[in-house]
Amino acid sequence: MRIFVAVLLLLGAQFCLTAFAPTPAGKAWILWPFAEDSKPILNGVGGLPKQPGSLLTVLLAGVAGVGFLAAALGVFWTGIPADLWRPLVIVSAVASVLLHMLYFNLLALPPIVVDAILFWGVLIQNWSVIELRSS
16 A cells, blocks of 8 residues: 555656656657647646746645655655654645646546545545555
8 A cells, every 4th residue: 555655655756747848849648748839728837847827836746746755755754754744745636636737638637637646545534644654
């Protein structure tokens, strides 16, 4: 179970952090959902880091990516406090959902599914980092 959760968290980070290193225009794919020509669905609300108005995208992608990486690290290392692990996952998943809804297209579905599984695990199944570390 620990490996499964860690993979989900790393996938979440991967999906979000690709906003900082988009593929060439028109070359986005399932594991790299952002391309240089990616545009937000709402005009004037976002843009990739090299585009004007990128503050919202940078904030959402940064919070989600760093949070998911910290949560993945916390699955294996006790340096991430157990009390902070669940909030880290929830905040990261919320930021990720908002990011991918901002750039919604077919390639946004896999990241949203990963976020939904993480929400389900933490909120419904009560995943705990203490249990994951011991498995």
